[in-house]
Amino acid sequence: MKHVPRKRFGQNFLQDQSIIHKIIECINPQRNQNIVEIGPGLAALTKPLIESLDKLTVVELDRDIIEFLKKNFTPEQLTIVEGDALKINFAEFGDVRVVGNLPYNISTPILFHLSQFVNVRNMVFMLQKEVVERICAKPNISDYGKLSIMLQYKFKCRYLLDVPPESFYPAPKVDSAIVSLTPRTDYDYSQVNEEKLNLVVSKAFNQRRKTISNSLKGLISAEQLQSLGVDASLRAENIAIDDFIKISELL
Template structure:
């Protein structure tokens, strides 16, 4: 197995069969679903999933893993399609147009690309994704799912929850992987809103406001946002200028972004 691993790809392979079966049970793949796996490795999730769904497309960057899978008997006998490609560069529209259905995306994501990848999917394919089930670093999942006022609540929480409903599902011990990582992992469920509750067109403005607020996390809003909003403008939306960035809800940040949008303000 060591032959296959490339440190630069941040590869940690699931090996715990109990956890693997639990993950597949949670994903609950149906035969009519269009499943897309990112980073299949040696097929720890792929192969047991075949008995539930053989319409699986694999996106794998490591040609050694692709070669291994192409000669696996269970893969050969299924209808699984393997793409040797970078998940950050792959054109998911190929699958969307081919199947004319929303995609269900899953996988154990390398820690070094996890957040970059999910925001790539949010920004480019959100309307054509049914749901996502990812295994990610526990600390990242804690941030993605954090609520207003919690210590992990920040830019990542707000921007992710703007797009989707996000839920942490199960914790996965480092010993469930090979090689053993130094951190715990969590499985996270990400479901795009059917109708986004935050009525905002200019997401760029939201991102800039949030970044500005959290760049001076320990300062009150009057100070951290003084270059954008006056105290009177914050009061207009019922936002106390004496609170800090982590105490402002996503809805309130969106209201501030809407205000700038209506007033043709650029950042």
């Protein structure tokens, strides 16, 4: 099938077999696992995943690709969910791992959508390298920000692999990388009020060059910060995730 990549779907198709093999190693699919692949495209990952699994489910929006998948795989091998991943209720899949080469233009909304489902046991995605660096960033570096905090408070995030542009057709203008996100088990993150945490983090990083006491003025006082053991003279990028959670608990 000669499929013309569609810009509106953010389509860039993997074609480097050595990279595909490395990505499958990163995913490490096990025979009895329930895995959903978002955006299978021309089956670069789909085919080796099917070879390792009893059955695979894919989520795809492009009707031409759906027809391609139906012609190349049997219903016993592949369940095709036609639709937008942002509108899919992933709770319906039970305990599930979610993988894929996400369209870069909607990758962050998809990550936050998936983060709401407690049945998602692990995610392994190819994203724009810059986004992966921000997801995995630690305090005290410029990449550390809202994306880092709002995902890391729930997930253990691991930067796994770089993927160069020439691995795709058409070659994107940016580098890519593989990231793994696994729900944290070291504490009960369900007790964190996500709405309050999001408010604090958004306000802090909207003015990231200011001190935390200035950027949170009107929300939290310098005295309250000090009572938590947070240095009010630090900037947002210097504040640990645990401290942002403590601040949010005062609201």
